[in-house]
Amino acid sequence: MTLYAEVIVPLPLEKTFYYIVPEGFKEKIKIGSKVLVSFRHRLLTGFIVKLHWKNPAGNYQLKEITELLDDKPVFTSTFLTYTQKLAAYFYSSWGNLLQASIPPSLTVKSRKRVFVTGKAGEGINMASLSNYEKKILSLLQKKSYMESYLKGKLKVRDLGVHLQRLEKKGLIFRKEEVQRKKRNKDKFDIPSAGQLEIDFSQDKKSIQAAGRLTKSLGKQAFSRFLLYGSTEKREGVYFYLIKHCLALKKRILFLVPEIVFTEDLIQKVKKRFTGNTAILHSRLSEKKRELAWKTIKDGAAEVVIGTRSAILSPVENVGLVIIDEEQDDSYYQKQNPAYDARIGAWFKAEQEGALLVFGSAFPSVEARFRAGEQGYLINLEKISSPGQVEIVDEGKERRLVSDSLYKRIKLRLARKEQVLAFSGRRGYSAFLTCSRCSYIPRCKHCDISLTYHKKREELVCHYCNYTIKYMNVCPKCGSKVVQKKGIGVEVIGEEFKKKFPKKRVAVFHPDEAGNKRRQEDILSLYKDGKIDILVGTSMLAHRFDLPPASLVVIFYPEITLALSDYKAAQKTFLSISQMLSHLKKDKDSRAVIKTAMPNNFSIKMAASGDYHAFYEQEIQYRKIMNYPPFSCMAEIVFQDENLRVLAEKSRQFAAKVKKKGNIEVLGPALAPVARVRGRNRIQVILKAKGKEEIDSVLKSALSKSRIKKSVYIYE
DNA sequence: AGCACGCCGACT
DNA sequence: GTCGGCGTGCTC
Numbered sequence: 238m239t240l241y242a243e244v245i246v247p248l249p250l251e252k253t254f255y256y257i258v259p260e261g262f263k264e265k266i267k268i269g270s271k272v273l274v275s276f277r278h279r280l281l282t283g284f285i286v287k288l289h290w291k292n293p294a295g296n297y298q299l300k301e302i303t304e305l306l307d308d309k310p311v312f313t314s315t316f317l318t319y320t321q322k323l324a325a326y327f328y329s330s331w332g333n334l335l336q337a338s339i340p341p342s343l344t345v346k347s348r349k350r351v352f353v354t355g356k357a358g359e360g361i362n363m364a365s366l367s368n369y370e371k372k373i374l375s376l377l378q379k380k381s382y383m384e385s386y387l388k389g390k391l392k393v394r395d396l397g398v399h400l401q402r403l404e405k406k407g408l409i410f411r412k413e414e415v416q417r418k419k420r421n422k423d424k425f426d427i428p429s430a431g432q433l434e435i436d437f438s439q440d441k442k443s444i445q446a447a448g449r450l451t452k453s454l455g456k457q458a459f460s461r462f463l464l465y466g467s468t469e470k471r472e473g474v475y476f477y478l479i480k481h482c483l484a485l486k487k488r489i490l491f492l493v494p495e496i497v498f499t500e501d502l503i504q505k506v507k508k509r510f511t512g513n514t515a516i517l518h519s520r521l522s523e524k525k526r527e528l529a530w531k532t533i534k535d536g537a538a539e540v541v542i543g544t545r546s547a548i549l550s551p552v553e554n555v556g557l558v559i560i561d562e563e564q565d566d567s568y569y570q571k572q573n574p575a576y577d578a579r580i581g582a583w584f585k586a587e588q589e590g591a592l593l594v595f596g597s598a599f600p601s602v603e604a605r606f607r608a609g610e611q612g613y614l615i616n617l618e619k620i621s622s623p624g625q626v627e628i629v630d631e632g633k634e635r636r637l638v639s640d641s642l643y644k645r646i647k648l649r650l651a652r653k654e655q656v657l658a659f660s661g662r663r664g665y666s667a668f669l670t671c672s673r674c675s676y677i678p679r680c681k682h683c684d685i686s687l688t689y690h691k692k693r694e695e696l697v698c699h700y701c702n703y704t705i706k707y708m709n710v711c712p713k714c715g716s717k718v719v720q721k722k723g724i725g726v727e728v729i730g731e732e733f734k735k736k737f738p739k740k741r742v743a744v745f746h747p748d749e750a751g752n753k754r755r756q757e758d759i760l761s762l763y764k765d766g767k768i769d770i771l772v773g774t775s776m777l778a779h780r781f782d783l784p785p786a787s788l789v790v791i792f793y794p795e796i797t798l799a800l801s802d803y804k805a806a807q808k809t810f811l812s813i814s815q816m817l818s819h820l821k822k823d824k825d826s827r828a829v830i831k832t833a834m835p836n837n838f839s840i841k842m843a844a845s846g847d848y849h850a851f852y853e854q855e856i857q858y859r860k861i862m863n864y865p866p867f868s869c870m871a872e873i874v875f876q877d878e879n880l881r882v883l884a885e886k887s888r889q890f891a892a893k894v895k896k897k898g899n900i901e902v903l904g905p906a907l908a909p910v911a912r913v914r915g916r917n918r919i920q921v922i923l924k925a926k927g928k929e930e931i932d933s934v935l936k937s938a939l940s941k942s943r944i945k946k947s948v949y950i951y952e
Numbered sequence: 953a954g955c956a957c958g959c960c961g962a963c964t
Numbered sequence: 965g966t967c968g969g970c971g972t973g974c975t976c
Contacts, residue, residue, distance in 0.1 A: 244976075248953050254976035277955070277975040299976055330953095367967060395968075397955060943972080 241294070242266065242302060243287035246276055247336035247344075249329075249573075253286055255294040262305040269310030269317060273303040273345055273415075280347035280415060282306070284335050286317055311339055311534075316551060319588055323581050326928075328935065328948040329574035337574055338549040340527040349411050351400060352381045365406075369399045374408060384411070443470055446615045447477045454481055454557060454592045461586065461593035463563070463600060463608035466617025468781065471596045474617070475559055476509065478594070483539060487556025490585070491542040492578055494565035494779070495519065517543030517550060545570055545578035548585065555589040558582045563595040563604055564811060571949060599814050599848055602807060602855045603866040603952070622846035623817035624826050631793075631833035637732050642790065642829060646733075649788045650740055650769055657786040658733070658772045659816045660726045661794035661809075669696065671711035678705070678712075682915040688725075729792055730772045737770065745773035778815040785821040789828040794840060803864045803951075806839040810851050813843035863924065869952040871923040871931045874908055876916045876945040886944045887919045893938040900925045900934060916945075928952055 240258040256274055258266050266272070270285040280303060292299075312320075312335065320338060324331040336344060353374065366374070372391060376382065388396045403409045446464065453460040464471055479489050495518070507514070515529045515538035532538045534551045541552050545568050560568070560582050568578040579595070586593035595604055598620055608614035629639070638646075649656055669689055670677045678687045680698035687696035687705065694707040710717055730744040743759045763771045764784055777783070794816075797809045813830070820828050832840055842851035860867050873890070877883040887905035895902050901924040908918035925931050928950065939946065 242976095246975090248975090250953080250975080252975085256976060274976085279954080294976065297976065369968080393968085394970085395955085398957095398968080401956095 238290060239292070240266070241289040241292055241299070242272070242285050243289065243293070244272065244274055244283040244302075245286050245332045245335065246274070246281050246283045247330075247332040248281075249333060251330075254283075255289075255292075255297070255299055256302045257299050258288075259301050262302065265308060266302075266305055267310040268314050269312035271306040271311045271339075271343070273306055275300055275303055279349075280345065280413070282336070282344040282346065284312060284317075284332070285310070306343075306345065311343070312551070313553065315553075315588060319584055320549070322584055323576050324574060326580060326584075327575045327577065327950060328939075329576060333574040334549070334576065337546065338551070340523065340530050342523050342527050343530075345415060347413050347415050349384045350381050350414050351377060351384060351387065351409055351411050353377045353409050354407055367399070367402070369393060370403055370408075373399060373403060377409065440470065440473075440618075442466075442617050443473055446617055447474050449615065450474065450478055450592065450594065451481050454478060454485070457485070457487075457556065458590045459587045459593070460613075461583070462595070462613045462615050463604055464594055464596040464615050464617065465598070465600055465605070466596075467598050467620055470617045471561065471598075475561070475594070475596070478557055478559075478592070479540065482557040482592075485556055486554075487591075488538070488552050488554050489540045489557045489559070490547065490550075490552050490555055490582070491540060491559045492547055492561065492568070492582065493542070493544060494562045495544045495567035513537065513539040515541045515543075515550075517541065517547040519544060519546070545581075548576075548578040548581035555585065555591045558586045558589075558591050558593045559596065560594070561596045563597045564599055564601040564807075569949075571947065575947065575949070577950070598818075599811050602852055602859060605852055606856055606859075606866045620846065620848060621822070623814070623844070624820045624822060624828060625824075626817065626820075626828040626830060626844040628835045628840065628844055629829055629831045630835040631831060632835075634831075637729065637792070637831075638736055642831075643736060645788060645827065645829070646737070646770070646790075650737065653766075654787045655763065655766065655768070655784075656770045656788045656790065657777075657783070657816075657819055658729060658770060658790040658792065659778055659794075660729050660772065660774055660792045661796040661812065669708070671714060671716055673716040674711060674714040676711050676713040678708070683910065683913045685910060685912075690727075726772045726774055733770050733772065740769040741767065742770045742772070743768045745771060745777045775812040775815065778812060778819065781818075783819055785819050785826075787821045787823075787826040789817060789820045789826075791816050791828065791830045791832075793832060794830060794843075795832050795834040795837060798834065798837065798839070803859070803862065803870075806855055806858070809837075810839040810843045810855075813840060814846070814848075817843065817846070865952045868924050868926060869928045869931055869950070871925075871935060872920060872949040872951070873923070873935075873939070874918055874920045874947050874949075875905075876913075876918050876947075878916055880917045883917050883919050883944065886942055887921055890938055890942065891921050894921075894923060894934050897934040897938075899930055 240263050242256045242258050243253045244256055245253050254276070266285060266288070268285055268288060272283050272285060273280055274283045276283070320334045321331050324334045369391065373387065376387065376390065384396060384400070393399070400409065400411065404411065450462060453462070464474060475491070482489050515532045517526070517529050521529065530550065533541055536553065538552070541547055541550055543550070560579055563579065570576055570578070582593060585591070597604070600608070605614070629642075646656055669687070678696050679685065680687055680703045682703055683698055685698060687698055689696055689707070695704050696707060697704050726744050726746060730742055733742045743763065745756055745759055759768065759771070760780070760783070762768050771777070791813060794809055794813045797812060798805050802808070817828055820826050830840065830844055834840060838854055839851060842848070842854070859865065864870070875883055875887045875890070884905065891902050891905050894900055903922040903924065905919045905921045908920040911918055923931055923935070935948070
């Protein structure tokens with residue numbers, strides 16, 4: 238009897254495809270197996286999602302599966318169900334999500350390489366060749382290239398037709414190459430379990446919380462909690478829970494934000510769990526990632542700790558899922574495949590009957606609201622105030638460094654104390670503008686002004702890296718005066734260098750390409766007390782391994798408020814709170830916030846460390862405006878080079894949705910960044926009571942429009 | 953996504 | 965006629 242396999246491929250296609258299972262694989266092939274299939278002239282890694290004894294495809298001519306790639310299936314059927322649900326939730330492709338769930342080195346793909354034949358070397362009748370054919374041949378004279386490379390190099394969409402013609406003329410030939418990394422057969426040793434030391438303070442609230450959570454854990458049925466408290470308190474509870482979970486012979490999945498995943502944290506975890514721990518984060522080498530994944534797959538890892546993608550790791554028998562710093566944006570992956578690790582954690586915990594713990598010192602108002610409503614908020618303590626914070630009104634003091642601030646800094650430095658300065662500006666530098674005609678150099682491909690990098694003497698686009706040389710003459714009016722504006726960290730750093738020329742001033746911006754190493758060096762210099770003033774963005778504020786300073790200066794945190802984003806207040810509150818958390822906790826220490834919006838509530842509440850007051854006001858605002866958590870929003874961004882087509886398609890989409898009723902449609906409107914890499918962007922925002930309403934219309938409204946689009950879900 | 957097919961204007 | 969740009973349908 239013939240066995241038929243239903244296969245999902247890692248392409249943005251909803252469909253599954255049927256193949257015939259060759260005799261040789263019949264015994265070994267299972268649901269969840271990874272296979273190599275021929276799919277329209279190319280070879281792809283696919284995954285078996287179902288097996289059939291009857292031909293499910295009708296009289297369609299089926300192909301055979303080319304190869305079974307492993308002895309044992311890579312996915313369990315529960316994992317398949319889980320990822321399918323997660324992908325559907327975020328309108329992303331299941332196949333892509335499955336591919337993202339295994340180390341890239343374990344997948345296979347075919348590519349086509351193009352060679353010239355001997356005939357091409359002899360005198361060919363050049364006249365008989367088309368422009369493109371000539372170009373292709375001259376490129377290939379030296380060596381062979383991949384089709385994809387040639388396509389990028391020559392910028393032709395239909396490279397295939399030209400290659401076909403050349404092939405017919407006998408001048409080139411193509412060879413399919415299967416890219417397969419070496420299988421990693423080497424054994425990994427399973428270290429013995431270490432002693433788990435609990436530095437659980439004898440704190441009444443923590444004990445209560447731990448008790449309540451442990452009870453839930455013991456039930457081995459899905460339940461969830463929001464743990465509100467400082468990092469130290471939360472950690473105490475986490476480690477207590479982990480110990481109990483291990484005693485139940487259940488696994489733990491512990492997620493942390495991307496940015497805090499530093500060597501420090503890894504060392505800390507390693508120290509606590511000498512063995513049976515797998516660590517997963519984006520900076521792992523291919524080899525290490527594969528090893529960690531295998532440790533988990535084999536069931537050797539008892540604790541899996543990692544960033545958002547760890548939610549796609551093959552952990553089984555999970556009793557506890559922790560998402561620390563619940564409010565962090567990095568849990569939401571917005572690009573192929575899109576998914577939110579927090580929702581993933583929920584699905585996972587539900588499926589496993591596990592205890593789900595969200596933790597934060599500054600929970601998102603959405604999470605805080607739901608937890609309060611549904612009675613699963615656990616309050617560890619009143620978070621202590623950040624200390625003495627002074628707000629300086631930009632309107633009253635225009636200079637970046639005022640006399641009083643200068644004196645303050647001087648005093649600290651004289652006492653051999655360090656100063657931390659933060660800029661609210663997300664980018665790290667300034668842009669240029671002509672003082673006569675106000676011309677601003679902008680990116681050729683993106684709707685954004687170019688950022689000025691003083692050291693490199695260059696103007697760079699933040700979105701596409703388009704770079705031009707620094708100009709001291711305005712290209713529009715020829716005026717010699719071109720001055721920089723804006724208050725990025727570089728400008729702040731320079732200002733400090735000017736005011737304190739004998740002091741060691743450093744600027745931290747790790748998002749600059751190829752600079753990670755040096756940035757880490759800056760941090761360790763600061764840690765060793767070899768830097769007097771350290772300037773950074775909210776990125777720096779995320780680094781909990783930063784030693785606290787006795788003077789913290791925050792410049793213009795209101796910049797995040799200018800974002801057209803319903804979460805702007807929350808983001809501002811959060812970033813200021815994180816910056817202030819680096820203030821030393823003693824009477825003597827001071828923080829200064831320089832702002833043009835001294836009366837803004839998110840700035841004021843962050844300065845006084847009053848999360849509760851912030852929450853109360855923000856949740857009122859969300860309610861009045863009918864924003865999440867009181868509604869579900871879907872943001873759809875359409876992208877195309879042709880603005881006319883783009884506008885037309887997005888209007889059609891909006892009209893389609895409007896017809897269905899009970900959904901509020903905002904837009905179409907230009908996206909905040911209206912052009913990126915030459916592509917225009919138009920967005921439509923849908924607002925509905927719940928996600929079900931969105932789901933009931935969105936899929937059909939998006940179907941078969943060829944235009945590029947991304948969907949983001951907020952609730 | 954990536955590719956082939958086929959249509960069509962434009963160039964020789 | 966044939967080159968090459970563009971829209972569209974399909975992939976087991």
